[in-house]
Amino acid sequence: MTAFRAFRIHQDDAGYHAGIETMSIDALSPGEVLVRAEWSSVNYKDALAGTGKGKILRQFPLNGGIDVAGTVVASTDPAFKEGDKVLATGSGLSETRDGGYSEYVRLPAAWTVALPPTLTTREAMIIGTAGFTAALALLRMTENRQTPALGPIAITGATGGVGMLGIDIFSGAGYEVHAISGKPERFDFLRRIGAAQCLDRHELAFSGKPMESARYGGLLDNVGGATLAGFLPSIAPYGNAAICGLAGSPALSTTVMPFIIRGVSVLGVASAGTARDVRDEVWKRLAGAWKPRHLDVICTREIALHEVASVFETMLAGGSFGRTVVRIAG
Template sequence: MDRFNAFRIHNDDAGYRAGIEPMDRDALTPGEVLVKVAYSSVNYKDALAGTGKGRILRKYPLNGGIDVAGHVVASTAAGFREGDAVLCTGSGLSETRDGGYGEYARLDARWTIPLPAGLDLRESMILGTAGFTAALGLLQMQDNRQTPTLGPIAVTGASGGVGQLAIDIYSRVGYEVHAISGKLDHFDHLKSLGAAECIDRHQLVFSGKPMDSARFGGVLDNVGGGMLAGLLPLVAPYGNVAICGNAGGIAFDSTVMPFIIRGVNLLGVASAGTARDMRERVWDHLADDWKPQHLDRIATREVTLEQLPDVFDHMLSGHSFGRTVVRLTAV
C-alpha cells in the first residue's frame, strides 16, 4: 500500500494545524529503512508539537511522533532486512524528519536500532524516549562511578513518564530511590514501582546554604530551576546529578561549592541526539538487566491516531499520568 494515513503537522500561510491526512510513501522524508509502524508513544514534546504550543518542528510539514517501532518493509542499508523488528527514538523524528505518527516511516539507518531480544514492539514504546532518557541518565551516572553505596537517588518529577520508569529501573538495579512529586495521590503507585520514600515537593524546604548535610547519593532531575539549585548542596561527595528536563525553568541560581568541595558532577542527558554506541548500550540494558518490572502498570493508556488531540490536551493540562502508547497497525 503506497498510500496511508498519518498525523501530519503544518505551518504555512493557512496557519498552524495538525490532523490525520492521507499521504504517499514517496512523500516521506528520505531514509534508508522503510518501516511499517506498529506503535509509537506520546511524550510532552509530542503534545507541544501537535498543538502548536511549542515550536518543536524545524521544517514543515512533518508527521508527529518522536518515537517509532515496527517492522522493516524495505532497506538499502546493510544490517536491515524485510521483516526485521526495529525501533527509533529522537534522532530528528518530528523535528527535521517524519516521525512515528503514521502507518509508515522512513528512518535513518544510523539511528535505527534492531529490537533487542527481551523486548517486544509494544514494550519498546512504553519505554520510548521516556524510558531511554531515564536509562541514559543512569548509564552516564554509573560511567561516572555512581554506586548504591553513595546513598539514595532522588528522582524529581517522579509522577511523570521519565520519573516512573526511572523509579522502576533504578530500584531494580539496586538503588534506593526517593521520589519527589507534588502529586500526593500518586505516592502509593510510586511506592509500588519501587520508591523507598516519597517526598512532597511542596514540603521540601531548602536551607539556601551553598553546602548542606548530604541527603542523596545522586539525582535524576526532570525539573531544573529552583529544584536543581536546592538539591545540589544535598548531594554526597562524588555523587552525580543527571539533568534531563526543565519543567521548573531553564535557569538556576547556585554556587560552585558542591562541585569543588564535594566533587559533585552535573551531567546533561541529551536523549534526542545520543551517540549510536550509547544508544545500543542503553537499549541492551533496557531489554535485559534494567528492564522495568511494571511496564503494564506504567502504560496507562493505548490510543489511535484519531485520539491524539484529546491526549495532547489532557497532557498539557497537567492531568496525564503514566505512559500513553499509540497503536498504528495490528501486530
C-alpha cells in the same frame, strides 16, 4: 505507491494545523529503512509539536511522533532486512523528518535500532524516549562511578514519564529511590513501582545554604530551577546530578561549593542526539538488567492513531498520568 494514514503537522497560509491525512510513501522523508509502524507513544514534546504550543518542528509539513517501533518492509542498508523488528527514538523524528505517528516511516539506517529480542514493539514504546532518557542518565552516572553505596537517588518530577520509568529502572538496578512529586495522591503508585520514600515537593525545605548534610547519593532531575539548586548541596561526595528536564525552570542559581568541596558532578542528559554506540548500549541494558519491571502498570492508556490529538491538551495542562502508547497497526 501505497497510500496510508499519518498525523501530519502544517504551518502555512492557513496557520498552524494538524490532523490525520492520507499520504504516499514517496512523500516520506528520505532514509534507507522503510518501516511499517506498529506502536508509538505520546510525550510532552509530541503535545507541544501537535498543538503548536512549542517550537519543535524545524520544517513543515512533517508527521508527528518522536518514537516509533515496527517491522522493516524494505531496506537498502545491509544491516536491516525485510521482517526485522526495529525502533527509533528522537533522532530528528517530528523535528527535521517525518515521525512515528504514521502507518509507514522511513528512517536513516544510522538511527535505526534493532529491537532486542527480549522486548516487544509495544514494550519498547512504553519505554520510548522517556525510559531511554532515564536509562541514559543511569548509564552516565554509573560511568562516573555512581553506586548504590553512595546513598539514595532522588528523582524529581516523579509522576512524569521519565520520573516513573526512572524509579523503576534505578530501583531495579539496586538503588534506593526517593521520589519527589507535587502529587501526594500518587505516592502509593510510586511506591508500587519501586520508590522507597516519597516526598511532597511542596513541603521541601531548602535552607539556601551552599552546603547541607549529604542525604543523597545522586539526583535525577526533571525540574531544574530552584528544585535542582536545592538538591545540589545535599549530594554526597562524588555523587552525580543527572539533568534531563526543565519542567520548573531553565534557570539555575547556585554556588560552586558542592562541586569543589564534595566533588559533585553535574551530567547533562541529551537523549535526542545520542551517539549511535551509546544508543545501542542503552537499549541493550533496557532489554536486560535494566528492563523496567512494571511496564504494564506504568502504561495507563492505549489509543489509536486517530486519537492522538485528543490527549495533547490534557498532557500540556498537567492532567495526564503514566505512559500513553499509540497503536498504529490494525
